[in-house]
Amino acid sequence: MQQFAVLQLTGCAGCEVSLLNAEEWLEQYELVYMPLVISANSIPDVDILLVSGGVRTDEDLVRLRRAAPKAKKVVAVGTCAISGGVANLGSRDEVHDLFLAEEGRRHLPRLLPECRSIAEVVPIQQTLPGCPPTPELFVRLLFPPKDLHMAKTVCQECDRKKQKTMRPRHLEGLLRGTVLPEICLINQGYLCIGTSTRGGCNAPCTRAGQPCVGCRGPSEAFIHKGPESWLNTIEKVFSKMTDVPSNEIKAALRSPQLSLFLFQLSHDPSTGGHPGQEVEVL
Numbered sequence: 001m002q003q004f005a006v007l008q009l010t011g012c013a014g015c016e017v018s019l020l021n022a023e024e025w026l027e028q029y030e031l032v033y034m035p036l037v038i039s040a041n042s043i044p045d046v047d048i049l050l051v052s053g054g055v056r057t058d059e060d061l062v063r064l065r066r067a068a069p070k071a072k073k074v075v076a077v078g079t080c081a082i083s084g085g086v087a088n089l090g091s092r093d094e095v096h097d098l099f100l101a102e103e104g105r106r107h108l109p110r111l112l113p114e115c116r117s118i119a120e121v122v123p124i125q126q127t128l129p130g131c132p133p134t135p136e137l138f139v140r141l142l143f144p145p146k147d148l149h150m151a152k153t154v155c156q157e158c159d160r161k162k163q164k165t166m167r168p169r170h171l172e173g174l175l176r177g178t179v180l181p182e183i184c185l186i187n188q189g190y191l192c193i194g195t196s197t198r199g200g201c202n203a204p205c206t207r208a209g210q211p212c213v214g215c216r217g218p219s220e221a222f223i224h225k226g227p228e229s230w231l232n233t234i235e236k237v238f239s240k241m242t243d244v245p246s247n248e249i250k251a252a253l254r255s256p257q258l259s260l261f262l263f264q265l266s267h268d269p270s271t272g273g274h275p276g277q278e279v280e281v282l
């Protein structure tokens with residue numbers, strides 16, 4: 001039986017919960033380390049090490065450096081591990097001030113000057129994007145299909161249809177609060193960026209009437225081009241499909257609502273890999 005471990009760095013535990021919602025691996029994998037559910041002090045040698053969360057503190061750095069050499073394969077799981085996500089919120093001034101203040105620290109780990117992706121610290125072989133990756137994606141990771149056919153974008157997995165005649169003038173979908181079934185959310189004034197976001201999640205958000213915020217990161221076409229190219233393309237989609245003023249689109253794309261995913265780590269926004277390192281993105 002193959003063994004795997006889950007190392008949780010600075011994040012929210014959502015990735016772990018999603019993994020636990022996938023039951024398929026229980027019969028064929030032995031989970032030997034995962035502090036959320038297993039009492040074990042250290043990570044033994046394993047076939048696969050899943051790392052969630054970003055390298056935000058000195059403790060994260062030490063734990064990751066110790067754990068990675070014990071695994072045949074290291075996978076960065078989730079936006080935090082790949083490129084920042086929630087862990088990157090620690091870069092905000094008020095969080096820095098809180099953690100850097102000696103008074104009342106109560107043995108909190110020290111923040112590193114900036115959040116780092118897993119791949120900046122140790123070599124990785126694969127990433128599993130998403131915030132969190134869906135349980136189905138974890139199954140695909142642990143049981144790689146022989147022929148992997150994955151939709152290129154979230155749009156291709158979303159059943160909603162784009163309408164030529166329905167052109168919103170403002171991004172007021174969220175204010176209105178109602179969602180028409182079957183019709184593309186862009187046509188309804190929502191800031192949905194599924195057109196340029198990596199597919200594979202089966203569009204759970206847009207199917208439920210919530211716009212895609214791009215948690216799977218840029219689609220293959222933009223993954224090595226950087227965030228500006230991704231943003232420009234999304235802006236073009238909105239100018240083609242809507243009458244929303246371009247400054248409104250630009251401001252919305254740079255809003256806190258999307259910044260966790262669209263901007264991620266400014267110095268390493270796409271795959272989170274070492275330059276030149278071949279990393280498979282699932």
Ligand code: SF4
Nearest residue numbers: 011012014078079080
């Ligand atoms: S990627 Fe999302 S779900 Fe996973 S740890 Fe980070 S914030 Fe939580």
Ligand code: SF4
Nearest residue numbers: 155158184185192194
């Ligand atoms: S833009 Fe969003 S709502 Fe419209 S088809 Fe694409 S994913 Fe679905």
Ligand code: SF4
Nearest residue numbers: 201205212213215216
């Ligand atoms: S639809 Fe978008 S936000 Fe939702 S899981 Fe997929 S990529 Fe993430």
